[in-house]
Every structure is written in structure tokens, then in C-alpha cells.
Amino acid sequence: MDVAETDDGALGTGSQAVTQQLMDMFVGGNFRPGDRLPAERRLAENFGVGRAAIREALAALEMLGVVETRHGAGTYLQATAENLLPRSIEWGLLLNQREAIDLAEAREQLEISIVQLAATRASAQDIDRLSAAQGRMESATSDPDAFVAADVEFHLELAKIAGNSVLAGMLASTRSLLEVWIRRASSGERSTNLTLEEHRRIVDAVTTGNVDSAKGAMRVHMNGARARLVTSLDDSPPQSG
Structure with a gap:
């Protein structure tokens, strides 16, 4: 199912900050496996960054196996609740x-x-x-x-x-x-x-x-x-x- 796009703004600039904030949202239960993320433009507006930072953040999350980008269909959360925490920890250690x-x-x-x-x-x-x-x-x-x-x-x-x-x-x-x-x-x-x-x-x-x-x-x-x-x-x- 698609996720309702939030109007809440987010602080922080750059792909690192966006990646961490997205991980926090996923771990916090804002999204469920199979949910589609808002479009890049909407995410860029919400996080107050350029679309390039959003693309880099999503690419990093895809490398970690957290999300999946489907050509022409958007980006979807694929990590389950049980493996989101270790991946969040791994990202935190990298930073x-x-x-x-x-x-x-x-x-x-x-x-x-x-x-x-x-x-x-x-x-x-x-x-x-x-x-x-x-x-x-x-x-x-x-x-x-x-x-x-x-x-x-x-x-x-x-x-x-x-x-x-x-x-x-x-x-x-x-x-x-x-x-x-x-x-x-x-x-x-x-x-x-x-x-x-x-x-x-x-x-x-x-x-x-x-x-x-x-x-x-x-x-x-x-x-x-x-x-x-x-x-x-x-x-x-x-x-x-």
C-alpha cells in the first residue's frame, strides 16, 4: 500500500542526515514492509534538502537492503522489523x-x-x-x-x-x-x-x-x-x- 505523505518538516542537510532520519522513521514504525515511500520531490520538500541528497540516501538504504527501488513504480520499504534494528546500528557505526x-x-x-x-x-x-x-x-x-x-x-x-x-x-x-x-x-x-x-x-x-x-x-x-x-x-x- 502507498503511505500517506507527511507534512512534517525534518531538520538536517545532506544525504547522511536524510538517511539517518529515514532509518529512524522506519524503526519507529512509520512505514511497514511493502509500503511505498513518498516521491523524491515530496521527500526533498519534507527534509529541506535537494533531490540529489534524497537519491543518495535512498541508494545507501538500498545497498543496506532496507528499501527497493522499482523502475517506474517508486521506492518501497522491504526490511522487516526484526532486521531494521541491526541495519540501523550498522549505518550508525558507519557514520x-x-x-x-x-x-x-x-x-x-x-x-x-x-x-x-x-x-x-x-x-x-x-x-x-x-x-x-x-x-x-x-x-x-x-x-x-x-x-x-x-x-x-x-x-x-x-x-x-x-x-x-x-x-x-x-x-x-x-x-x-x-x-x-x-x-x-x-x-x-x-x-x-x-x-x-x-x-x-x-x-x-x-x-x-x-x-x-x-x-x-x-x-x-x-x-x-x-x-x-x-x-x-x-x-x-x-x-x-
């Missing part, structure tokens, strides 16, 4: 590397606390589940989506082993962020191999119950993941605005 680094530092502290407890509390059954999660990562190197899912499950499993519901809840609440982070930080064969090696060292340390080794292995993993994330952001094409 604000300082925030990405802050998030990386916060995640490092959380993950180190988790692995410290896991190394002291892991049972034989816990080790089996963690090793199985690692095995699923090893088996998914040719399938990026499956690899990301297995990586996320590895960290959530580690949080369960830690036996602290607050820490586990904090990590689970950032699942969408983890998916975006891991997807960008493990892109490419070299990054995937480094990620796997870092996870093997974590499993080994938790298995032996060596707290210092576990914390060190997780710190190495977090530092490596952060470096790969920043590199992926640096390699992203700049957005004009």
Missing part, C-alpha cells in the same frame, strides 16, 4: 567511528568479566557445549550468515556458563549489535581465520580453568575484533552530504 570505539571498549570489559567467571565455573557439560559452538563456527566458514550466527551463539553460550544472569542479560540485549559487529569484523578469509584462532584459545583457557589465560585470550580477541571493525569502517566508501 560515527568514535561511538563504535566506545562500544568496543564497553564490550571488552563485559566479555572479560564473563570469561573470568566461565573459567572458574565451567563444568564438563559446559565445555562440551562451548566446544560445539566453536565447531559450528569452524564448519560455517563458507557461509557468512551461518558464521555470524555461530559466533554470536558462542559468546552467548559463554555468558550462560559464567552463571551470572545480569552479565548474560547485558550481552543478550546487545545481540543485534553483536551481529553487526561480527559481520563487519570477520569479513574476508584472513579475518575469519584470525577470529577462529582467537576463539580456539578462549576455549582452551576455559577448558583448563586458567583464569589469567582466559582473560588474556579474550582481551586479545576483543583487541583484534576492534581493530578489524575499525578497519572495515575505514574501508567503507565515504558518504557525501
Whole structure:
């Protein structure tokens, strides 16, 4: 169905601002999958920008898989509610590397606390589940989506082993962020191999119950993941605005 065109003006200039504001509207439920967006001219009037900025913003959203432009028929929202949030996060990280680094530092502290407890509390059954999660990562190197899912499950499993519901809840609440982070930080064969090696060292340390080794292995993993994330952001094409 077509969406009624809003008369509300929007602040901000340039394609970056327009893209972020459109994402906010989508996440906020102003549009539903399958809805047609207002015409470029109407969007330009509402956002107070030129049509070129609108075209650039829509092109960026199409690259993220959020919208689909159909020749002669307009532009339609195609992302569902469940995948709009991670794509919104990804766009936010692309625009604000300082925030990405802050998030990386916060995640490092959380993950180190988790692995410290896991190394002291892991049972034989816990080790089996963690090793199985690692095995699923090893088996998914040719399938990026499956690899990301297995990586996320590895960290959530580690949080369960830690036996602290607050820490586990904090990590689970950032699942969408983890998916975006891991997807960008493990892109490419070299990054995937480094990620796997870092996870093997974590499993080994938790298995032996060596707290210092576990914390060190997780710190190495977090530092490596952060470096790969920043590199992926640096390699992203700049957005004009």
C-alpha cells in the first residue's frame, strides 16, 4: 500500500542526515514492509534538502537492503522489523567511528568479566557445549550468515556458563549489535581465520580453568575484533552530504 505523505518538516542537510532520519522513521514504525515511500520531490520538500541528497540516501538504504527501488513504480520499504534494528546500528557505526570505539571498549570489559567467571565455573557439560559452538563456527566458514550466527551463539553460550544472569542479560540485549559487529569484523578469509584462532584459545583457557589465560585470550580477541571493525569502517566508501 502507498503511505500517506507527511507534512512534517525534518531538520538536517545532506544525504547522511536524510538517511539517518529515514532509518529512524522506519524503526519507529512509520512505514511497514511493502509500503511505498513518498516521491523524491515530496521527500526533498519534507527534509529541506535537494533531490540529489534524497537519491543518495535512498541508494545507501538500498545497498543496506532496507528499501527497493522499482523502475517506474517508486521506492518501497522491504526490511522487516526484526532486521531494521541491526541495519540501523550498522549505518550508525558507519557514520560515527568514535561511538563504535566506545562500544568496543564497553564490550571488552563485559566479555572479560564473563570469561573470568566461565573459567572458574565451567563444568564438563559446559565445555562440551562451548566446544560445539566453536565447531559450528569452524564448519560455517563458507557461509557468512551461518558464521555470524555461530559466533554470536558462542559468546552467548559463554555468558550462560559464567552463571551470572545480569552479565548474560547485558550481552543478550546487545545481540543485534553483536551481529553487526561480527559481520563487519570477520569479513574476508584472513579475518575469519584470525577470529577462529582467537576463539580456539578462549576455549582452551576455559577448558583448563586458567583464569589469567582466559582473560588474556579474550582481551586479545576483543583487541583484534576492534581493530578489524575499525578497519572495515575505514574501508567503507565515504558518504557525501
